[in-house]
Amino acid sequence: MDALMQEMKERDCKWDNYTYNTRLNAYTLASDIEGMEKLLWKMEADPSIKMDWNSYVVAANGYLKSGQLEKALATMKKAEKLSNIKNWKRTSEILLTMYGQLGSKDELSQQWNVYKQKGKFDNTTYLAMITSLVRLDDIAGAKKIVEEWECGKIFYDGGIPRFLIGAYCKKGSCDEAEAYVKKTC
The missing domain is CATH 1.25.40 (Serine Threonine Protein Phosphatase 5, Tetratricopeptide repeat)
Structure with missing residues (x-):
């Protein structure tokens, strides 16, 4: 995954929500909380990315998996706020x-x-x-x-x-x- 993401960067391919969420999910599955947090912060700082509830649910799962319950709760609250009628x-x-x-x-x-x-x-x-x-x-x-x-x-x-x-x-x-x-x- 890292090699693919690096290649995208070298080719000046812009990351979209789908790309970010795929990478976020990979960090979570690998229990790489540091990588997950860095990517989440990058997503939140990128004005071209519209944060959605799913990104926060994925991150909250990572925190739950690693036993970081306070961070999981805070991230779940962010997901709740982004939930919409749809x-x-x-x-x-x-x-x-x-x-x-x-x-x-x-x-x-x-x-x-x-x-x-x-x-x-x-x-x-x-x-x-x-x-x-x-x-x-x-x-x-x-x-x-x-x-x-x-x-x-x-x-x-x-x-x-x-x-x-x-x-x-x-x-x-x-x-x-x-x-x-x-x-x-």
């Missing part, structure tokens, strides 16, 4: 998952409430929230979200109840899992 649903789902990875129940709840105010829900968003709550060891909270999902006018997805049943079983709450199975039958 991509807010996708951004919210990603951020719900990332707040779960971050271990921030407050931020997770805040993002969920913002999402709920904006409108239409679907199964992937519910699953992102439920998964994050289970990751945070909040099975009761996950059950509450599943109950909200059950009451909604959403296309049935068997993965959502299966996920809750699996979470009960992993916690050793087989009685609750069995009761939920009986309830859904």
Whole structure:
């Protein structure tokens, strides 16, 4: 990747958002936080580049991966600010998952409430929230979200109840899992 980027520079090829984001992703995948940060700063300083939520999500993933949780949170907040009407649903789902990875129940709840105010829900968003709550060891909270999902006018997805049943079983709450199975039958 470095050789390709150097060749582009030598040929005076201008980098665009796609080029920057590809390189940013490569730094993140390689756990090269220093390279990722330098490139992110370069992107932010380049007036020809319009920063988008995805760039910050990629960087936040890098920070999460390296255990730099404060930087991850700050970068996720930048992604939230850049989310727009066109991509807010996708951004919210990603951020719900990332707040779960971050271990921030407050931020997770805040993002969920913002999402709920904006409108239409679907199964992937519910699953992102439920998964994050289970990751945070909040099975009761996950059950509450599943109950909200059950009451909604959403296309049935068997993965959502299966996920809750699996979470009960992993916690050793087989009685609750069995009761939920009986309830859904």
